[in-house]
Amino acid sequence: MVAFWTKSQESQEVEMVAGNDVEMESHADNATVESHVDPKKQREKERKKYFESRIHSKYVRIFLAIMWIASVAVFFFWLIPASIEYQKGLKNPSSSVSTESIPDVPVPRVLICNWNQDNTGDHSCNYCNITLLSCIETKHNTNCADRWIHTPKVTPWGIFDCYTFNDEKDNVSLSSDIGYAGSVATLWSVPPPPVSTFSREGAQVSFFVNNGSLISNNTIYTESRFAPFRLDTFYSLQYVQIQHTEQGAEDIPDEFYYQTVNSHTNLIVNTSNPLARSTHYIGISWGLQTLSKKVIIYKTDFTLENFFGDFAGILGALVGISAQKLAGSLPIFFYSIVYRTLHPTEDYWR
Structure with missing residues (x-):
């Protein structure tokens, strides 16, 4: 009995010693871990935590x-x-202008009318008509009077006596001559209006690109080119194309027309001719400035x-x-x- 108690007591003492050893080893391990913590990383961790806060x-x-x-x-x-x-x-597109050289330019369709309109209702205006006397193509000195068609223009305000040149819709002719060499010279007779009337003396001239479309009668009132009598008025033509590339205008077709610069010289007629004493003569000529096409492009900047x-x-x-x-x-x-x-x-x- 004494031996058993002694043995049990010894086993308890051994366990206590072993427990103390484990506890001492645990404290030693913690001390080892704490001793391995990098102070620099610890401070960095604390600063990061402070920064986030x-x-x-x-x-x-x-x-x-x-x-x-x-x-x-x-x-x-x-x-x-x-x-x-x-x-x-x-709403306000900008434009750019360039010049494109071309080998030939379409011959224009020309409309020439007496300035004065017949608004009498019974066609009794004896100074409202205009008569073609001659037409010469300068380069070949050929007669071109047969290329003119008598085409009076009826408007709500009266009738204008007019002639149209190069009105061949299915046969668009081209020209490669510029200046006087490629010009067309015409001579017209216009009766003088009575002194008692407030009327104009001369003719108005319109140039169109011959694209087969009809010339509107109301075109008369949008024209600003006039040829006075007793002068030969020469029109220099510049072929122009307008392109619409601005936003929202993609379906607008290109436009073609002629810009003109005119000059005048005195017209000398044979005053011994009885017709010369009873009428007014008007000389109208035209030719191309250059073999080029001015291109105007409308565009949207923004x-x-x-x-x-x-x-x-x-x-x-x-x-x-x-x-x-x-x-x-x-x-x-x-x-x-x-x-x-x-x-x-x-x-x-x-």
Whole structure:
């Protein structure tokens, strides 16, 4: 019995000694771990934790909110005048002018009318008519009177006596001669109006591109080229093309017409001829300035693409918003609502 107690006591003492040894080893291990912690990393960890606590502070949030409001205000300050400029660009397109050399130029269709209109109703105006006396193509000295057609123009305000040259819609002729060498010279007779009337003396001249379309009767009232009597008026023609490339005008066809520069010289007639004493003569000639085509292109300087490009650039520079960033913020914002914290959203947009 004594031996059993002694043995049991010895086993308890052994266990106590073993427990003390384990406890001492545990303290030793903790001391070893603590001794292996890098103080520099520990300080870095503490600074990072402090920084995160400060960056989400109330004052920083207020500052960022003010900056956001200011950026959005500046963005709209740019957006309003940019929108106005875009609308102005649509209404007032700019133009550019260039010159293109071509081997030949279409021969114009010419309309010549007496200035005075017959508004008597019974065609009794004896000074409203005009008569073609001669037509000469200078280069070959050939008669071209047969290329004129008598085409009176009826308007709501009266009848104009007119002739049309080169009205061959199915046979558009071309010319490769410029200046006087390629000119056409015509001579016209116009009766003088009575002195008691307030009437004009002379003819009006219109040049059209022979594209097969009809000449409107109301064209008479849009013409600004006039040939006075007793003078030979020479018109230098410049072929012009207008292209509409401005936004919203893609379906407008190109326009073609002739610009003119006129000059005058005295017209000498045989005064011994009885007809010369009873009528007024008018000389009208024309020729090409150059074998070229002036191209006028209308365009929109500030297009819709330019507007959206500037819009996206300003939006990204001031507010920091792009399509990808906006798409990436949606799941973050969703989970911010679910977990009731805006820190991830703030960090994403910061």
